[in-house]
Amino acid sequence: MSLLRSLWRSMETINTTTLQNASTTDDCNMHCRMILITLYSVVLLGGTTGTIIMSRMMVKRHSQSIIATIVFNIIVLHCILLASLPFRLSYYVSVSWKFGPFTCRVVSSVIYGHMYLTFVFYTAIIIVRLLIYFKKLQMQQLQKYHAVVLSIVIWMVGSLIFLPVFFLQYGTDPSYSKQRCFEFHRDLERDEFITMNYCMIVVMITTVVTLFLLQMAVIIQLTMALWPDMWAHQEFRAQIKSCFFLLVIVVCFIPHHAFRVHFIQRWKDNSKLVLYNEVCIALTTVCCLDMLCFISGVTH
Template sequence: MKNNFSQTCTDATGDFQATLYAATYILLFIPGLLANGVALLVLCRFVIKKHKAVIFMINLAAADFAHVLSLPLRMYYYINHHWPFGSFLCQFCFYLKYLNMYASICFLTCISIQRYLFLRYPFKAKDWKRRYDAALSVAIWIVVGAACLPLPILRSPDSSNSTNNTCFADLGVQQLTMGASIALVVVAELSGFVVPLTVIIFCTWKMRQSLQTSDAAVQHANEKQKAWQMILVCAAVFFICFTPYHVNFPIFMMVKQNAITNCAIYQSTLHFHSISLCLASLNCCLDPILYYFMTSEFKERIFQQTGAAIWHRLASHDSSTGVISAGEMGEGGQQNKSVLLGYLWTLHPHRFEGTGGTGTDSKER
């Protein structure tokens, strides 16, 4: 009776889930791949040399990048409704989804705590070593990786009534005892949502209070403002991406364990579960906002690389226009350079202060 009820209601939501997942992953793949790939390159190669509090950002970008790499397989399945890659790869992609979610939650929380503590205790922050962040990151990966292991096991192909050509949302859920279901929900909600949410709200609130004090120097006030903006972005990403899933998760477990037998509630819960998982995947495109807008070194490095690329294209264009006189070449090159410097000055005028309006003055001096 329960199986027939579950099958009927699930069939009614299958097309909606497949269309939503496929569309979402197609939209997220290219931006997520480019944003996190560039972020990892810039953070690991340039920013880490100048910025002490960047280890958590690197780990956050790595978690997002790993999830993005699994999206093509998800797109293939939801478009073709067929999984030819075997059970292990299915479970591994399923595992990466939740590993990314809870690792991102942990690293967003760590970024918020670190920003708050560094601004609250600046002298102690100077003694903080980068290896402490690295050790804490390793511990997070170990704990989160172990905690997420039961999730793909609960959704293994062996628990589904269908063939092994199914994966992801079409997998069945193993029936648990009432005690095991309650324990799973309580642990996941407390450790993966309630505690991080409380910490992020506390850091946001304390930073807001700190900004309201008017006895700080201008430079320190600017640092506080930047820290407040980063914590605010962490809170926004957390609320947008992870709150809907964890609000719906207890009801989803009740539905999957057949504790709720109303078909309307069943279908509504599965619909919202699909939407919440898509919002959770959105974090791979929202997290790079932290790196670009809130880390000055990251922004400057992107600016430098972009300017160099534009200058290289202009130089290549000049060299390909044919044989011209040395005077004409110098005049054309100077015009291109002036146009480029004028454009870049509008984006970052502080980088050209004191140069006299040209890029050659600093060299001449």
């Protein structure tokens, strides 16, 4: 709390001339910035604590399962995102970007890359467990190299998709101010970016709905078969853990994509939507707190 009070005092003493020179459409007011600073501070503190403790636990346990390997990939993604958060906090506290336009594009793209790659790895865990349940996959058949190959493929495909988009096109409009950052919404005037956004929205929501229906069917089936001692069975607990990943996706990722549909259509008519969009993007980083939940589960 003392840290948040200090940040609040720093924000109140910001040079008002800087605020007046900012674009009215793009300006993030005090209330919006306080929400963003609070969110990113909590994620930075909790996420860093969770990833460090979880990493140490995994090293001690020497687990070589496919699930453990996927979780390790998620930890790496979280570390990359957490390393970018101090840049975001610095910007929202000072209301001025001091690290150059290229760094701005990199930091801005990291949050999207993290969101989509984390979503893919979450989905991979859920699908692997469903395949095992439906006897389409035997746990004994899965070797560590299967998980390594899967991880390499996901990273390569993700890089081939996101790197050309974010580093060659995203945020390259010369009209963007060098003193402002994370405000590349004018790219949505380009048809290719609109199409890409709609495709990602459809893919994510369709995937979540499909997996949710399958997961609920499996859990109901297991509950009926194992009642009343279902919690004593590892298979039931594994499927419940898969629900946790779906819950993280729904809470952290779906609000951004649901709001994105409205934002793409209306951002020109309502400048406040830019602020709401930034808050929705910040919400996606809360998934970094998942490691704290894993730690409590492992301890229990």
